[in-house]
Every structure is written in structure tokens, then in C-alpha cells.
Amino acid sequence: MEWSATVRVALRALQRNKMRTGLTVLGIIIGVGAVICAVAIGEGASQEVQQQISSLGANLIWIEAGGRNVNGVRTGTRGTKSLTLGDAKAIQEQIHWVTNVSPHVDTGVQIVYGNLNWFTRVRGVAPEYLAVRDWGVVEGSPFSEADVEHAANVCLLGRTVSDFLFGDANPTGKTIRVKSIPCLVTGVLASKGQSAFGSDQDDTLLMPYTTVQRKIKGIDWLDDIMCSAVSPTVIDAAEKQIAALLRERHHLRADAEDDFNLRHPGDVAQARAQSQKIMTLLLAGIASVSLLVGGIGIMNIMLVSVTERTREIGVRMAVGATEQDVQRQFLSEALVLSLLGGIAGLFAGIGGSALVSSLLKWRTSVPLEAVLIAVVFSASVGIFFGYYPAREAARLDPIEALRYE
Secondary structure: OOHHHHHHHHHHHHHOOHHHHHHHHHHHHHHHHHHHHHHHHHHHHHHHHHHHHHHOOOOEEEEEEOOOEEOOEEOOOOOOOOOOHHHHHHHHHHOOOEEEEEEEEEEEEEEEEOOEEEEEEEEEEOOOHHHHOOOOEEEEOOOOHHHHHOOOOEEEEOHHHHHHHHOOOOOOOOEEEEOOEEEEEEEEEOOOOEOOOOOEOOOEEEEEHHHHHHHHHOOOOOOEEEEEEOOHHHHHHHHHHHHHHHHHHOOOOOOOOOOEEEEOHHHHHHHHHHHHHHHHHHHHHHHHHHHHHHHHHHHHHHHHHHHHOHHHHHHHHHOOOOHHHHHHHHHHHHHHHHHHHHHHHHHHHHHHHHHHHHHHOOOOOOOHHHHHHHHHHHHHHHHHHHHHHHHHHHOOOHHHHHHOO
């Protein structure tokens, strides 16, 4: 018997008991839909983490002021005042594997425009900071090196700050008050979104580092130095050279601890991405249990069908059907059940992931691989769980089957 004829016979057999067929298919629909939905949520979260990693900047190298010993007690991060502008210039001039070096000073400030005020973090940086962080300006223009040299009262607003103080209006050319300093807004930064650590990167204000040093914090040292490696492959080597250079400049003994830290936010974000992948696999594994239950349901229904149709099987064998024909018929019924459930479950999963995204504001994404795997897996479930009932039907004795009531 041709496969096309076998499938037609299978469909007619399944239509005889629509309720039972529908309930059996429902198990596969729930299983496939749950797997698709779990993978979509996990894939969306993974894409969000990857976006956060890329938002850190290209090949970022972050040198942070470290702690120091005070009466035998180690202070925390940024407890030293040894990280200086001279260090930043030395790194730029002597470490050939880095580029776009930017001194960094930051603190919390209250900013005011009209009758609105907002507490945010001001970051004193060099113009190269935008290249280090791969951060564009969408309105206006960035401040210049001349602004840094003259400690000018100019600033760039993060999108969150701009939206709160100015709404939809363009703030370029307007003057705000940063702490007690009138400050000209030169532009607005492109939106970066949430960082890998969960903070709002757009809730910030960029100013020349000299302005923040002299007029806001009143210091002559740096909190951080940020720069980019010329390529990802030289980051480790560049960090070793930077560490050796800073230890020499800070006159540290061979047995003394570093008075600076080399931070690796990318590593933290990568670890988060890896844990997200593991969580996605775990969710998909849990959801696939329902698909296994649906497969068991197919086996159960097919065994019942074999029992109910024993006389029919005997008649078919009596008129010339072979064991292979009978086995193919019941196997095709199981395959049709699982494929119908798989296709319907696919649409249910896509719809469910869209509903989750709409209601919970989570990013979801259904990868093509998940669609193909869901269809193939549902078909495999039908074949696997349909094989035993099909074999039992094919092994029936034709004479005994004809006598069956």
C-alpha cells in the first residue's frame, strides 16, 4: 500500500472518534507549545544579555582606583588617590595595544532645569570616552578637547535625564544647573538601555573630567581610566603591560599589592549569558516532560484502537494485507496524530510567547532551529510511541482476529 493511501486510511480512522483524537492531539499541542514558549523566553533573555555585553563598548579595558591599608585595615575600592592624569597619559603613550584612553571621575549630583530636578550620576570623561563605550550622540554634538582643557561648563545628557527634564523637546543649547554650576547642554546621548548589572545606563550626565575634578568634586586624582584594546586578542597582554606600568609609576615594592584594579565587566556579563543558556535548557527540559506525557497518551490511545479494531485487522489480513501493511497503517495514524499536534503546538507556542512578551514586557524570540526541532521531535514522538501498538496490531493472528467480538 502506498504511503499516500495509508495516510488517507489513517485520517479516516482518526475521524471516527473526533473527541478521542482531539484529546490525544491536545497532549502534543501542550508539550510542543510549552517547549517553544520556554525556548522563546530563554532566547529573548539571551539576546538581551548579548545586547548588554555589546553596550559595554568595544574591547573595553577598565582600570579602577584600588584600596589601601590604613592602620592594618584594607579600604574598599577607590580608597587610593594614586590614579592620576599622568597615569592615563603614560598608558596612552607607552602601551601600543590600547587606544582612546579616557580619564574618568564620577559622583552623584542633583541637576535642575526650571522647576524640575533630578538626581543622577555625573561622569567626568574625555571626548574619547564615547569611542571607548561605542556611544553615539543623537542630538547636538559632543564636547571637545578644548572644553576639557578649559574645564568648560558643558555636558551631554543621557536619554533618561533628557526625557525627564525636557520631555520631547530638544535640550541642545539649553542651560541646566549641575549642583550649583550652570551648564550648557551640547547634546543628547543615544539610548544604551539596561546594563549587564541591572542599572539604567541612560540615567547619566557626561562632562569634561577637568570640570568634574575642579568644580564639582574638588580633587586632582582619577576614579578610573577607561580605554579600548586595538583587538580582542590583545586585551590580556595589554592589561599585563598596564599593570606593570602602573606598579612602576606608583613605586610599589615587588611584594606589595596593586593599588588599582583591572575590572572585567564583560566577563561578568558573559557568565550571566552562560547561566541564561543553562536556564533556557532547563526550562525546555521541564517543558519537554509534557511532550513525553503526550507521547504516552498516543501509545495508550493506539493500543485501545488496536483492541477495538481487532476484527477489522483480521478482515484486512484475510483479503491479502501483509503484516507490514497493518503496521504501516497504525504507525501512520500515530505519526499523523503527533504531526497535527506538533504543528498546532508550534502556533500555540508562538502565540504564547507573544502573549508573555505583551503582558510581562519580556523580550521573546522564536529561533528557526526551535521550530524545526519541535516539528521533528513531535514526529519522532509519534513514531517512537506508535511503534509498539503498530507491531502488536501486525502480529495478530488473522483467524483469531476474525473470531474477536
